[in-house]
Amino acid sequence: MNDVVDYEEAVAAFDPVLGIEVHVELGTRTKMFDGAPVAFGGEPNSRVTPVSLGLPGSLPKVNRAAVESAIRIGLALGCEIAESSRFARKNYFYPDMPKNFQTSQYDEPIARDGHLDVELADGTLFRVEIERAHMEEDAGKNTHVGGDAGRIHSAEYSLVDYNRAGVPLVEIVTRPITGAGARAPEVAAAYVQTLRDIFRVLDVSEARMERGNVRADVNVSLRPSPEAPLGTRTETKNVNSFRSIERAVQYEITRQAAVLLSGGTVVQETRHWHEETGETSPGRVKSDAEDYRYFPEPDLMPIVPDRAWIEELRARLPELPAARRRRLQAEWGFSDLEMRDAAGALDLIVETVAAGAAPAAARKWWTGELARVANSRGATLEELPVTPVQVAQLVALVDAGELTERLARQVLDGVLAGEGDPADVLATRGLRVVSDDGPLLAAIDDVIAANPDIVERIRAGRVQATGALVGSVMKATRGQADAGRVKELIASRLGV
């Protein structure tokens, strides 16, 4: 039996169903249940209190700022905010859990029944139903020392850092995502990316995937047809980039299809994602026998948020990414295609337009020349040493006829090389559009004299051969001439 089958074959034979759990670490000042500071890194076990170490006698205390963030996430996802919600204890033994239970929400989450419309690459909107969003605390971090590359089984010993223990998390759980078909991997990645964008706009988290601020667990199952009952699922844990989410879903679909097509059954289990190989491997077997013995956390009172406060938070929600895109598209008059093209540079275009550039010109520079440069440098657009204001200045110079498109690209090179604003580059490099016909005519005459055969062909009616002469003139003038004017002058010189 093959480990995997071809993806096309897999999605032709089966209907994939997804379920995604996203954890976001909230960027609150202090932890979920105590006053220890929340910050990335730090000396191991320096950001702890008796509470985050689970010392005997310590008691939790709910962080109001974390509750506010959770409510705002719930509202942004169109959820109902519970009149009363409660924390529960999820009991299991693990050294990174100081109390050997996680304080989480179980049957009474703070938010439930929402949805998120996710835009796919071709512009279609795909609705993901949200079952719930709930608050919980993060665990500490284990480091396995000695043996085989940080694996627990061969380690000589393990170290535990509780700095992360108790950091507030919001977990967002989808209902089964059906109807994505072959696009399931894309839907999964786009869903998490859309959530990430929302976390950032809400300013509830830095939402940096590479720091693990946002972590996704992806459940995948296959069924023979959309009418069939749900198949057995696997849960691939901690997939932490959009690309990996897409690849992991795709891999699981091809792996499960191979199992099912060879007459096997999918094992309900947790799986680990391996970035290098693009494969998943089995972790611990997850079955209904795993019993967390949930019960209401007796050390905390139910959370009963004031309804007026919720309405105030709702009223103060920032414009969410999807609504903003719709508004900008209308303001800018972009086609759907142009808008998708602009998606990766939206903020930069907004700022460039604010600095006076026309939306179309701003889009053209950021998604064209600058995207090319960024790509070749392996950098993001934001990392390029050019500001939206400088791009707007460049556009203004072109609009004023002081630069041709081609010269403008040279000026941009100068800006990127740190030579200053476009006007500075223009001056120091001595780049000017040559609009005085005198020097142009001299160059044209030289070119005509040097290319008698081409001149012959033009005179014989092959007007398009003029382009070769224009090119030579432009080259001779280092691109500073207006190509249109050159063409006119050649025509009049040759009397055609």
Next chain:
Amino acid sequence: MSTLVGTTAAELARLLAAREVSSVEVTRAHLDRIAEVDGEIHAHLRTAAAEALAAAERVDAARSRGEGLPLLAGVPISVKDNVVTRGLETTAGSRILEGWIPPYDATVVTRLRAAGMPILGKTNLDEFAMGSSTEHSAFGPTRNPWDTGRIPGGSGGGSAAAVASLQAPLAIGSDTGGSIRQPGAVTGTVGVKPTYGGVSRYGLIALASSLDQIGPVARTVEDAALLHEVLAGHDPLDSTSLDAPVPSFSAAVRDADVAGMRIGVVRELGGEGYQEGVRASFETALGLLADAGAEIVEVSCPSFDYALAAYYLILPAEASSNLARFDGMRFGLRIEPSDGPVTAERVMAATRGAGFGDEVKRRIILGTHALSAGYFDAYYGSAQKVRTLIQRDFAAAFERADVLVSPTAPTTAFRFGEKLDDPLAMYLNDIATIPANLAGTPGMSLPSGVSEDGLPVGFQVLAPAHEDERMYRVSGVLERLLEERWGGRLLDVHGVNGGAR
């Protein structure tokens, strides 16, 4: 024996304020008393003599500078060993915490220190407060000063015996199902379980979080009230802490009057299963209250019959989770398996296997089972419903009566070993105290006399939530009437401490 030993906290406070004695003298007298008698009683697991004397010196210095001091400043106290004390070993009576030095103070300890009360030491208890006799302490039982062949009650037998044997004028206890009140009853002392949330639990090593409550242990009702005033009040570190002003409990004692009060006798907390002498003592006390103008009414709380069963589901369930953190990973005992691989899971198992006693294991197993998938509704869920019914019974009873009363425990102090092999018989000793924990209402026990066996009997007063004052009023009157009748305090009259005074 110094005459300072055996003096009430209220009187010590007066002597200290008048500068007739120093805190160092008072503290030293009690440390000497501990050295003299605790070899036999074993009320304290450890003392903190140097720290206590240093604290006493600071109070004396402040007083000599003329600084205004809290009322009980300079009066020493002992603290139950499930309340964490910064820099002073805290074990909860368990091997698994032996040697653990907490890096922080419980809120009540912070308040004792702020009140200038030197901490004499830490008192013995049943391991993690699970028991009614202190026989389950990993460090050996405490003996009852009335009869050293008998138990001092539990789990707070150490605090009660310390106060009864004049080793400390005051002590801190914790009460999950009667662990302050039942030891009070069997040692002839006063014990108070405040309204749930009335005293911060921050720093109390949790047994069952929804039932636990810290409270005062004393020899007189007024002393209990004075200590209660130090302990009570909102604590932002405990989410279940009440945010309400603390009334003057000691004023309620001083101005006590029961004329016109309706006192309800709970039909279900008496009668069959209650020792004859216990019933007789209770009836005598009731008669005194009636003579003082109280109206005695009988009330029925039928759901109390299910209290013990509900309690022994909720308590183990919460305890099984609360005690999960004792795993050898961060503090306390750590045992590596003697053979096979040393994995975290195996270290946890070996540590818990070696560190917990049988009663603790019994309750962890019970609680783990009660919370298991498929059993949760039948066990924990049903128990919570019983809890609601008990709260309703209390509410109905308090419609008819201002306070409720009962014997604190069905029997006087039993002999060591008598109930050790019969957990159910042991559990039944808390039958009258448990309902208040399930309902979150306050309760206190004060001595009502001695039984036919010459052992003390406790009288329990129960009040509605947030009405702790009422039980101080009733107890204050009853104590005065009883002492008039006895011609002194019970401990003195019966020469419990050798009549040396």
